[in-house]
Amino acid sequence: xxxxxxxxFNRRNTAPVARERLQVLLAHERAAVGHSDLVGVLxxxxxxxxxxxxxxxxxxxxxxxxxxxxxxxxEVDIEIPATASIRKAS
Amino acid sequence: MAKVIVVTSGKGGVGxxxxxxxxxxxxxxxxxxxxxxxxxxxxRNLDLVMGAERRVVYDLINVVQGDAKLAQALIRxxxxxxxxxxxASQTRDKDNLTAEGVATVMAELKQHFDWVVCDxxxxxxxxxxxxxxxxxxxxxxxxPEVSSVRDSDRIIGLLxxxxxxxxxxxxxxxxxxxxxxDPIRAERGDMLKVEDVLEILSIPLLGIIPESPDVLRxxxxxxxxxxxxxxxxxxxxxAARRLAGESxxxxxxxxxxxxxxxxxxRRAA
Numbered sequence: 166x167x168x169x170x171x172x173x174f175n176r177r178n179t180a181p182v183a184r185e186r187l188q189v190l191l192a193h194e195r196a197a198v199g200h201s202d203l204v205g206v207l208x209x210x211x212x213x214x215x216x217x218x219x220x221x222x223x224x225x226x227x228x229x230x231x232x233x234x235x236x237x238x239x240e241v242d243i244e245i246p247a248t249a250s251i252r253k254a255s
Numbered sequence: 256m257a258k259v260i261v262v263t264s265g266k267g268g269v270g271x272x273x274x275x276x277x278x279x280x281x282x283x284x285x286x287x288x289x290x291x292x293x294x295x296x297x298x299r300n301l302d303l304v305m306g307a308e309r310r311v312v313y314d315l316i317n318v319v320q321g322d323a324k325l326a327q328a329l330i331r332x333x334x335x336x337x338x339x340x341x342x343a344s345q346t347r348d349k350d351n352l353t354a355e356g357v358a359t360v361m362a363e364l365k366q367h368f369d370w371v372v373c374d375x376x377x378x379x380x381x382x383x384x385x386x387x388x389x390x391x392x393x394x395x396x397x398x399p400e401v402s403s404v405r406d407s408d409r410i411i412g413l414l415x416x417x418x419x420x421x422x423x424x425x426x427x428x429x430x431x432x433x434x435x436x437d438p439i440r441a442e443r444g445d446m447l448k449v450e451d452v453l454e455i456l457s458i459p460l461l462g463i464i465p466e467s468p469d470v471l472r473x474x475x476x477x478x479x480x481x482x483x484x485x486x487x488x489x490x491x492x493x494a495a496r497r498l499a500g501e502s503x504x505x506x507x508x509x510x511x512x513x514x515x516x517x518x519x520x521r522r523a524a
Contacts, residue, residue, distance in 0.1 A: 178444025183401050184451045191408050191455065 204230050211241060219249050257365035260372045260498065261390035262432075263414075265406030267377030269398045270434040273470060273480060274491070275374035276304045278394070280479035281495030283338035287369040290329065292341040294386035295376040296352055299343035305332065306477025307340050316344040319356030325363050334482060339368070349382055361389040379409060384417045391420065392428040392498065394461060398435045399447040407431075407456055430461035432494060437466045438507045449507065462494030463507050 208228040215221055225244035231237060262275045272295075279291040293301035296316065302308045307330050313323035318341070325341075332338035341364070344351070364371045375386035387393060393414050397407040411429060420427040433452060440446040453460055464470075469485035481491045493503050 180441065180444045180447050180451065183447055184455070187401055187404055187455050190405065194405075194408070195412070 204228055207239070211243075215243060218252055219245055220252070221245055221249065257368050258370055258392060259361065259365065259390045260370065260392045260394060261375055261387040262372060262394045262396060263375040263383065263387055263410050264396040264403070265377065265379060265383075265410040266398075266403045269396050269403050270464070270470075271377070271396050272300050272304050272374055273474060274394065274396050274432060274434065274464075275301060275372050276479040277481045277488075277491040278495050278498065279370070279372045280332075280335060280338060281481040281492045282370050282372070282499065283332070283335040284481065284492070285495070285499065286337060287499075288337045288339075288367070289370045289372060290339045290341055290364050290368045291372045291374065292364070293343035293374050294352075294382055295374065296343045296347065296349040296382060297345065298376065299345050301374050302330075302340060302342045303477060304474050305340055305479060307332070307342070308477070311342045314342045314344040314347075315360065316347045316351045318360050319352060325360065325367075334478075352382070352385060354385065354388070357385050357388065379413060383410075384413065387414055387418050389419055390414075390427060392430065393418075394430050394432050394498075395456070395458065396432050396434055397452060397456070399433060399437075399441065399449075399452055401447075404447070404452055404455055411456065411458060429458045430498075431456055431458050432461045432464065434464040435466045436463050436507065460505055461497055462490050462505060464490045464494075465507070 208226060211228065212221070212223055212226050215226070221243060225246075227240070227242040229240040229242075231240065260278070262271050262278070264271050272293075275291055279289050283289040291301060291305070292315065293299050294315070295301070299314075302311050310330050313328035315328070317323040318325050318328045329339045329341055332340065341360075361371065373386045373390065376382040395407050395410060395414075397403050414427055414429055415421050418427050431453065433449060436449070437446055441448045449460070449463060464487050467485060467487045469483070470480055470487050473480045473483055473485075481488050481495070493505075496503055
């Protein structure tokens with residue numbers, strides 16, 4: 166009972182917390198959704214360039230965009246199997 | 256020229272179906288011809304909220320597939336001559352709802368009605384995008400609660416990307432309908448305020464529906480909220496008038512005077 170009263174006494178307004186959490190979250194989510202297409206386009210184009218020289222499995226290409234406060238990083242991870250045939254550049 | 260409205264939200268349980276029935280009935284009370292269309296295939300409920308559940312013979316999918324004519328599937332409301340319901344299918348697979356089929360039915364509805372109000376299913380899947388596809392106006396139903404606001408933000412993004420108007424480079428009107436609002440809790444700081452939600456979502460406000468036992472009472476009886484006098488009823492009626500282009504100041508029932516001025520300043524439509 167005393168604990169309940171203590172908590173109640175110290176209870177602060179929760180709505181401002183909700184508001185702030187939403188503002189931070191939605192700023193990130195809006196940016197992420199806006200970029201989702203970009204990642205898809207980059208993935209396709211990078212794959213096309215690689216495929217000109219080495220045959221790779223399209224499932225083995227990972228493109229990730231990491232959004233940061235100051236800089237964002239683009240991570241491209243391509244697995245080239247040891248047996249891949251390397252095409253001669255013309 | 257018919258106007259197509261989609262009532263949408265992303266999150267379930269925020270009051271899409273209640274709002275569709277209430278706005279549809281309020282528009283029909285003005286003497287305009289209204290069709291309310293349930294897009295929630297497999298989980299239809301608009302028929303129940305409108306009190307027409309025992310009168311359903313054919314549904315949207317029957318019409319889409321050509322098994323029934325539109326006129327056979329439309330159910331005329333028993334209270335309002337100009338209000339019609341096109342129910343969703345309860346048993347069929349939602350894959351039967353094709354984009355082409357929906358386009359045909361919507362075109363036909365637009366010929367016969369002044370307003371077509373589409374009740375969207377929850378979520379962001381095909382059912383929701385089909386419901387919003389042909390809309391001129393979107394009513395985004397939101398509760399003053401974090402998960403609902405987040406989902407509404409997502410739906411606003413979809414409205415700007417997946418509707419026919421957006422694809423043609425035209426503007427789709429988006430309005431916020433804040434439901435289950437409790438001005439006392441908001442004033443105490445325990446609930447997001449109208450201003451908070453408006454600032455976060457940044458779309459114009461269509462109306463504020465107060466939290467009220469009258470909403471449940473109306474659905475218990477199968478009566479659209481607007482047909483019985485109550486606080487949420489007049490809030491919905493005012494929202495419908497704003498949709499129809501009237502300029503009516505937005506008020507929060509039961510709220511202190513001080514905030515009225517602020518809300519007064521915002522344009523409704």
